[in-house]
Amino acid sequence: YDFVLVAGVECPLVVYMRRDTPPGLKVAADVMKTREFKALSLNVQNSNTINQALSLDLLGVKYQAVPAYRGLKEVETAILQNQGQLANTSLPGWTGSVEPTMGDIVLALWQIAAPGKDGSHPRSPALPGLPTFEEFYATVHGGKKPSGMLYEVLRTSSDPLVTMFRTALMPPKSPDEAVTIMRSAFVELWKNPDFIRDYSNIVKTKPILVSGQGVREGIAYSLL
DSSP states (O other): OOSEEEEEEEOOEEEEEETTSTTOOSSGGGGGGOEEEEEEESOTTSHHHHHHHHHHHHHTOEEEEEEOOSSHHHHHHHHHTTSOSEEEEEHHHIIIIIHHHHTTTEEEEEEEOOOOTTSOOOOOTTOTTSOBHHHHHHHHTTTOOOOSHHHHHHHHHHHHHHHSSEEEEEOTTOOHHHHHHHHHHHHHHHHOHHHHHHHHHHHSSOOEEEEHHHHHHHHHHHTO
16 A cells, blocks of 8 residues: 555456366366366466465365466466366456467356455456356356355455456655546546557457556455
């Protein structure tokens, strides 16, 4: 909170898996039939690894964790070469890279999306057709909702990340006038059709942008 929040970008995470993972995936729920597949991620301390491991542990699937990659591009390459079968990535990573290049090889399983202000976990507007982790869990566990310590850790670690995956900050004690100008500038940028067009051409979806005050509210809610 020492830095002044100007703006943020909401960004869900997407977990995906090779369709040919034995015994084969026709629908996302088939992941529950797999055994000892390799789940690829970044280093052990990275949120990419932690969120993925917590999700898989909650579901109760058997897997081998491989937290050994320097970047998500390296993870994508390894998935493409079948060195591993499951990974997760950000919204731009999915819509802008994985889906266009490997959409016929991998299947999106679920998304971890930003929490709603009412405490729910709705699907991201950017991925309306992809179930949330909560929806997926209920599908494969007889309608039950995820709960317990592991789930609380998953949401506590994920919510701030997906609520404001990227942020614009100003130095501590920045003058109020300067902060107001910068926040207004970002709001105007997000209304610019040229910016929206260029962003959408790259990420394949419109940005889900949050103003400075909205970001602060998102942080506070996420940490409740």
